Amino acid sequence: xxxxxLLMGDVACAEGALAAGCNFYAGYPITPATEIMVHMAKRxxxxxxxxxxxxxxxxxxxxxxxxxxxxxxAMTATSGPGFSLIQEGIGYAIMTETPLxxxxxxxxxxxxxxxxxxxxxxxxxxxxxxxGDYGIIALAPNSAQEMYDLTIEAFRxxxxxxxxxxxxxxxxxxHTWEVVEMKKAAKTKVALPAEKPLxxxxxxxxxxxxxxxxxKGYMVHISGLAHSEKGYPDTESADDYTRLIRxxxxxxxxxxxxxxxxxxxxxxxxTMIVTYGSPSRTVYETVKEMHDxxxxxxxxxxxxxxxxxxxxxxxxxxxxxxxxxxxxxYWEIKRVLCEKNVELFSKVGGELPTPxxxxxxxx
Amino acid sequence: MRVGIRICGAGGQGVISAANLLARCxxxxxxxxxxxxxxxxxxxxxxxxxxxxxxxxxxxxxFVKKPDILVAMLQEAYDRFIDDVKESTxxxxxxxxxxxxxxxxxxxxxxxxxxxxxxxNIVMLGAMAPFLRLIEPEDLRRSIRERFSNEINLKCFDAxxxxxxxxxxxxxxxxxxxxxxxxxxx
Numbered sequence: 001x002x003x004x005x006l007l008m009g010d011v012a013c014a015e016g017a018l019a020a021g022c023n024f025y026a027g028y029p030i031t032p033a034t035e036i037m038v039h040m041a042k043r044x045x046x047x048x049x050x051x052x053x054x055x056x057x058x059x060x061x062x063x064x065x066x067x068x069x070x071x072x073x074a075m076t077a078t079s080g081p082g083f084s085l086i087q088e089g090i091g092y093a094i095m096t097e098t099p100l101x102x103x104x105x106x107x108x109x110x111x112x113x114x115x116x117x118x119x120x121x122x123x124x125x126x127x128x129x130x131x132g133d134y135g136i137i138a139l140a141p142n143s144a145q146e147m148y149d150l151t152i153e154a155f156r157x158x159x160x161x162x163x164x165x166x167x168x169x170x171x172x173x174x175h176t177w178e179v180v181e182m183k184k185a186a187k188t189k190v191a192l193p194a195e196k197p198l199x200x201x202x203x204x205x206x207x208x209x210x211x212x213x214x215x216k217g218y219m220v221h222i223s224g225l226a227h228s229e230k231g232y233p234d235t236e237s238a239d240d241y242t243r244l245i246r247x248x249x250x251x252x253x254x255x256x257x258x259x260x261x262x263x264x265x266x267x268x269x270x271t272m273i274v275t276y277g278s279p280s281r282t283v284y285e286t287v288k289e290m291h292d293x294x295x296x297x298x299x300x301x302x303x304x305x306x307x308x309x310x311x312x313x314x315x316x317x318x319x320x321x322x323x324x325x326x327x328x329x330y331w332e333i334k335r336v337l338c339e340k341n342v343e344l345f346s347k348v349g350g351e352l353p354t355p356x357x358x359x360x361x362x363x
Numbered sequence: 364m365r366v367g368i369r370i371c372g373a374g375g376q377g378v379i380s381a382a383n384l385l386a387r388c389x390x391x392x393x394x395x396x397x398x399x400x401x402x403x404x405x406x407x408x409x410x411x412x413x414x415x416x417x418x419x420x421x422x423x424x425x426f427v428k429k430p431d432i433l434v435a436m437l438q439e440a441y442d443r444f445i446d447d448v449k450e451s452t453x454x455x456x457x458x459x460x461x462x463x464x465x466x467x468x469x470x471x472x473x474x475x476x477x478x479x480x481x482x483x484n485i486v487m488l489g490a491m492a493p494f495l496r497l498i499e500p501e502d503l504r505r506s507i508r509e510r511f512s513n514e515i516n517l518k519c520f521d522a523x524x525x526x527x528x529x530x531x532x533x534x535x536x537x538x539x540x541x542x543x544x545x546x547x548x549x
Contacts, residue, residue, distance in 0.1 A: 006390045176425055179390050202487035285423025355424055
C-alpha cells in the first residue's frame with residue numbers, strides 16, 4: 001500500500017516517473033502538459049535529478065537521448081505541436097535502441113488547434129510519426145491513478161525492450177484531480193552486457209541487446225545509420241539492414257502478449273465497445289450495470305492486442321469503436337475483425353462523450 | 364451514491380479551490396472524488412468553474428451533468444447553468460452578485476464582515492455543508508483547518524454553516540433534500 005493523495009493527472013504522471021527512478025527531465029512548456037514540467041522543476045532538485053528547460057521540443061528529446069546514454073533515466077512531456085517536433089528524435093531513439101519515456105498529453109490538432117481541449121488525434125502519429133519501419137509501445141491512461149501507474153510501466157517496458165515508450169494522455173486525464181495511490185515501483189535492474197557486442201548475428205530474430213554503460217568497459221559506437229551488430233555504420237549490406245529492421249519491428253511484434261494489457265467488462269456481450277483513454281470513463285459509467293453491452297479498454301494501444309480484440313469481440317453482434325478523433329484506431333479494429341460490421345462513434349471538440357450520447361447510440 | 368457539485372463564478376473568487384477542498388475532504392474520508400475545472404485565460408475576472416463528483420464507488424464519467432448542488436457567484440455563471448439543474452438541485456446564490464432563484468447566501472458580505480472578502484467561497488462551502496450527504500460538516504471543517512493556518516476561514520465556514528442549517532430546517536421536508544435520482548445524477 002502506498003500513500004493516497006489527491007493529485008492532478010499531470011502531477012501523478014511526474015510522480016510516477018520519479019517512482020520509476022527517472023532522474024533526468026528535459027522539456028518545453030505546452031498546454032496541457034505544462035504541469036508535468038512544473039512539477040519536475042520542483043521535484044528533480046529535491047531528488048538529485050537534473051531538470052532542464054530546453055529551447056524547444058527537438059532539443060528536449062535530444063537531451064533525453066544523450067542523458068540516457070550517459071546513464072540516466074529520462075523523460076520528456078509535451079502535447080500536439082511539440083509531439084510533431086519530437087518525431088525525428090523518436091526515430092533516432094528507435095534506431096539506437098535508447099530507452100526513454102515520452103508523454104503526449106493530447107489536445108485538439110492539427111497545428112496549435114485547441115490548446116486547452118482534449119483529443120485523441122495523435123494515436124496514429126504515435127504509431128507512425130517517424131519515418132521508416134519500426135515497432136513502438138504506447139500506453140493510454142484513463143485516470144490520474146493510471147497516469148501514475150502507466151508512467152511507471154512505460155519506464156519498465158522502455159528498459160526491457162530498449163525502445164522509446166509513449167504515454168498517450170489527454171487534456172482530461174491530465175487536468176483532472178483524483179485520488180492516487182502512490183505505490184512503490186519495483187526498480188528494473190539494467191543488466192550490463194558481460195562481453196563486447198557481438199560480431200555475428202544475434203541468437204533470435206527479435207533479440208534485445210543489453211544496454212552498455214557509456215564510458216565503462218569498452219568503446220561503444222552509437223549511430224542513427226543502419227548498423228551491424230558491432231554498432232558501426234553499415235549502409236552497403238542489404239542483409240545486415242534487413243536483419244536490423246526486422247529485429248526492431250519483431251522485438252515488439254513478437255512480444256505483444258507480454259507487453260499488452262487491457263480492461264474487460266462483459267466479454268462477448270451482444271454489443272462490445274472498444275475504447276481507450278478518457279472516453280472509456282463514460283463507457284464504464286454506461287456499461288457497468290448493463291448485461292448486454294461490454295467494454296474492451298485497451299490500456300496498451302501500441303502494439304495492438306489483436307488476439308484480445310478478436311477473442312472478446314468475435315461473438316458480439318455489434319462492435320462499436322469509441323474515440324475522440326474522426327476514426328484512427330477504428331480502422332485497426334475493422335482490420336482485425338474483418339468479418340464483422342464495426343461501427344465508429346466519434347466525438348471531437350474537446351468534450352468527453354456523455355453517458356446519454358452512448359445510450360442513444362446503443363438504442 | 365454519487366453527488367455532483369458545481370461551483371461557478373468569476374476568476375479570483377476561489378471557486379476552483381472550493382471544489383478542490385471538497386475533493387480533498389472526500390479523499391480524507393476514503394471516498395472516491397474527481398475534481399475538474401475550466402477557466403478563461405485571465406486569472407482574475409472572467410468566467411470560472413470548479414466541479415466535484417464525490418462517490419462511494421469508482422467514478423466513471425468524471426464531469427457533473429446535472430448537479431445536486433449548484434453554487435453561482437456571478438450572473439453569467441447562473442444564466443449559463445440554470446437550465447442544467449434537476450428538480451432536486453440545491454441552488455445557492457449570492458443575492459448581491461446574482462439575481463435568480465435559490466437559497467440566498469450573502470457570502471461576499473458575510474466574509475467581508477468577518478474580515479476577508481476573498482473567503483466568500485468558504486462561506487459557500489459552509490452553506491452547502493449540511494446537504495453534502497457523503498461528507499459531514501465536521502469533516503469539511505477539519506479539511507479547511509488543515510488547508511489554512513488562519514482562523515478567519517473557519518469563522519467564515521461556521522457563518523455559512525449556520526445559514527445552511529437554518530435553511531435546511533425549512534427545506535428538509537421539501538424537494539431540496541437532495542434525493543439521488545440515479546440515472547439523472549450524472
